[in-house]
Amino acid sequence: MTKCPLCKSGLFLNHIEVTDYAVSKETFILCKCTQCQLVFTNPRPSEDAIQPYYDFPEYYSHGNENKSLTSFLYSQVRKIAIKNKYKLVDSLNSSHSILDIGCGTGDFLSYLQKQGWQVQGIEPNKKARHQAQEKLGIKVSKSIDKLEEDGKFGVITLFHVLEHIHSLKKGLKYIIKSLLSNGYILIAVPNHESQDAKNYGAYWAGWDVPRHLYHFNDASIEYLAQKYDLQLVDKKPMVFDSYYVSLLSEKYQNPKSSIVSTYMKSIMQGYKSNQAAGKSGIYSSNLYILQKK
Numbered sequence: 001m002t003k004c005p006l007c008k009s010g011l012f013l014n015h016i017e018v019t020d021y022a023v024s025k026e027t028f029i030l031c032k033c034t035q036c037q038l039v040f041t042n043p044r045p046s047e048d049a050i051q052p053y054y055d056f057p058e059y060y061s062h063g064n065e066n067k068s069l070t071s072f073l074y075s076q077v078r079k080i081a082i083k084n085k086y087k088l089v090d091s092l093n094s095s096h097s098i099l100d101i102g103c104g105t106g107d108f109l110s111y112l113q114k115q116g117w118q119v120q121g122i123e124p125n126k127k128a129r130h131q132a133q134e135k136l137g138i139k140v141s142k143s144i145d146k147l148e149e150d151g152k153f154g155v156i157t158l159f160h161v162l163e164h165i166h167s168l169k170k171g172l173k174y175i176i177k178s179l180l181s182n183g184y185i186l187i188a189v190p191n192h193e194s195q196d197a198k199n200y201g202a203y204w205a206g207w208d209v210p211r212h213l214y215h216f217n218d219a220s221i222e223y224l225a226q227k228y229d230l231q232l233v234d235k236k237p238m239v240f241d242s243y244y245v246s247l248l249s250e251k252y253q254n255p256k257s258s259i260v261s262t263y264m265k266s267i268m269q270g271y272k273s274n275q276a277a278g279k280s281g282i283y284s285s286n287l288y289i290l291q292k293k
Helices: 069-090 107-114 126-136 168-177 195-203 218-227 241-253 259-280
Strands: 012-019 027-033 039-041 097-101 118-122 153-159 179-190 230-237 285-292
Touching (some): 012 195, 069 107, 069 153, 069 179, 097 107, 107 118, 107 126, 118 126, 195 241, 195 259, 218 285, 241 285
Parallel strands (some): 097 118, 097 153, 153 179
Antiparallel strands (some): 012 027, 027 039, 230 285
16 A cells, blocks of 8 residues: 555555464554554455455354353453443434444344334344344345445444445445434544553554554544544543453463463453553543534
8 A cells, every 4th residue: 555544645654563363373564654643554455355364263243152251251241332332322312223334243233123223234244244134134234335325324333343444435435425414423443552552562452453454543533533524522431342452462472371360461451451541541442423514
């Protein structure tokens, strides 16, 4: 790539080299734009070539099974997160219509559907998409450009999804086009400036190369909002993420450690990260609420 995917500036520098510890063990270069501060993988696999990198047991959002302690804990936290997400979107006074991009197996949409919301989902993963369709009783689209042209939503959510979208500019235009006037976009992304990211460095699981194509901070999100005529309404911390990311990071950094040691260290690191963020506001992941002007 010769230009930044967000601001199209050609002024960017190599930032860090990171290994894909989850699947391929390949090393990828991440660059940082000097204008908008977006960090992005460069070079990166094509949209077709990247699919095998998602094929590993710990990609839990694509399955319902609880075959390990980590996946069990993930599913329990997900249940709490779903209720918190519902409270948030319900407080936005929208039209009670929602599009969840990267809906996984459809648990969040299923909860909203039971509360009387009109729901629609997008999920690229075939297995997860089929599970979501069975759960919701509706068609779940493979990609945003497969949506009906006249579809409009009061809320569009991207929970840890924006960093996966290959065509960032095209994708954002589709998303905004699908949003009602004064509607809301909720974007949750990892924060590479957090305390746990600094602690683990190149072992930080939030890099998640090459699946995560981009890494945002406050400055790059603010640039995105301005560029696409959106108002940044609020920013909320995602406090559970520091524990999960620290757990994976511990496994990457110390693969021979005992399970007990890995869990104890990750819990302590997750706690330290949240404590530090309580003062700085720099959490492991943030949820940005943007409104269409």
